[in-house]
Amino acid sequence: MAGKVLSLLPPLLLAAAGLAGLLLLCVPTRDVREPPALKYGIVLDAGSSHTSMFIYKWPADKKNDTGIVGQHSSCEVHGGGISSYADNPSRAGQSLVECLDQALQEVPRERHVGTPLYLGATAGMRLLKLTSPEASANVLAAVTQTLTQYPFDFRGAHILSGQDEGVFGWVTANYLLENFIKYGWVGQWFRPRKGTLGAMDLGGASTQITFEMAGPAEDPTNEVQLRLYGQHYRVYTHSFLCYGRDQVLLRLLAGALQTYGFHPCWPRGYSSQVLLQDVYESPCTVAQRPQTFTGSTRVNLSGTSDPALCRGLILELFNFSSCHFSQCSFNGIFQPPVAGNFIGFSAFFYTVDFLRTVMGLPVETLQQLEVAVVTICNQTWSELQARVPGEQARLPDYCAVATFVQQLLSQGYGFQEHTFRGVTFQKKAGDTTVGWALGYMLNLTNLIPAEPPGMRKGTDLSAWVALVLLCTAILLAAAVLLLRRVRAAKLSSTI
């Protein structure tokens, strides 16, 4: 009897070995690995109203090259955007020092030399370049001078085109939400089926809309083709210069001065001294500039809390009268119908968040957005102040910006109730700020390969498959052996 049990031992051991091998192969390897060393990258987002610095980090081993770059920290530069130093460029460089010193502390010393550092400037500098190419070159030279004094691997200070700004925002959002590619729990990459997310960015001087489209764009300047992880993307993008929050407010001021002599978007009971030079020196208000005016003149302007007049003033910012394509958003710009889900970030988020959290108004539908806008625009200055806890910067301007956002989405981009349901307003994904900066760095450091990582993991994968097959074979062999022994044992006992 004992002999029979003993004779079953070898095939049982073999079976156990095969089973253990299979189980081990299915355990995600990343749980077993030690935490990898980190690499860092720094991007200065030089916007029109201010500059932000983002420090990104990712594991130094190149095996895992997607969905892993995240934000380490950020820093807000004090003072205005770099374009506001046109008259004194060296101060533009000086303004960055505090945040750069912080980066020296936060990036480990041994990583300083290999850490890429980029400065990207957007619509504020595009406008400055329009009015004075020399001044914009001087500002870029001044910030370059400051940035080269740091031990980081400085890769240049550039003005992004509106197209780049839109596309990199779209790349950032979809990268962070893992819409391009996802890391599966068994250690393989797969392509999620949910498709990509459209991106809407509202900055100080421009606004961008970017989304994947089915067919080619009727205007090639609105089309960008990308190859990411082996997948082809055809993306529609447009950047509207002078449609950022601050420039819209200036254009409304100019409109209010010209048409009314009061401000229908400001709350009743609020008034302010407007310096004409501040209103008219922007290239965005050129069309509204009077023939003669004294820049140093201050005009007293009062609010009237008039939602209907305010909306009328804002509608004057859009020109719907001509379109040379089958369809346009506004100002004769081609745009296919908005399709799929969207994320609205930066000032889109801040505006909607104010309506929701400070004013306590729901913004789930376009109709609710419209009601919320009318409600906020109908508040007097004292009502508004009573609602808002503590000091809230730019409180008098929320009605104008909210009305603009509502008109831009519904009339401008053509969102309707059913498409608006797919729009979320968010400023971060996880710990990372959604904006063009991360997409810009991912592209410049080649962290998004054109081919899928599965291909480069090909040897790993086939080795893995071979091992699985081997263990399965061992298991099968053990089973056959076991069966034969049992039969032989039965046979001998019947004899």
Ligand SMILES: *C1O[C@H](CO)[C@@H](O)[C@H](O)[C@H]1NC(C)=O
């Ligand atoms: C990203 O960088 C590559 C060059 O490395 C360039 O050809 C491509 O156009 C860039 N992508 C975008 C969206 O600008």
Ligand SMILES: *[C@@H]1O[C@H](CO)[C@@H](O)[C@H](O)[C@H]1NC(C)=O
């Ligand atoms: C690889 O990427 C995944 C997906 O984002 C992440 O969760 C994981 O921690 C990364 N693994 C390593 C070893 O870095």
Ligand SMILES: *[C@@H]1O[C@H](CO)[C@@H](O)[C@H](O)[C@H]1NC(C)=O
């Ligand atoms: C709208 O645009 C068209 C074509 O560019 C132009 O002729 C027209 O004057 C514009 N209308 C307004 C109100 O600006």
Ligand SMILES: *[C@@H]1O[C@H](CO)[C@@H](O)[C@H](O)[C@H]1NC(C)=O
């Ligand atoms: C504006 O508020 C007043 C009371 O402050 C109210 O009577 C009026 O109906 C409101 N108008 C709109 C359009 O909500």
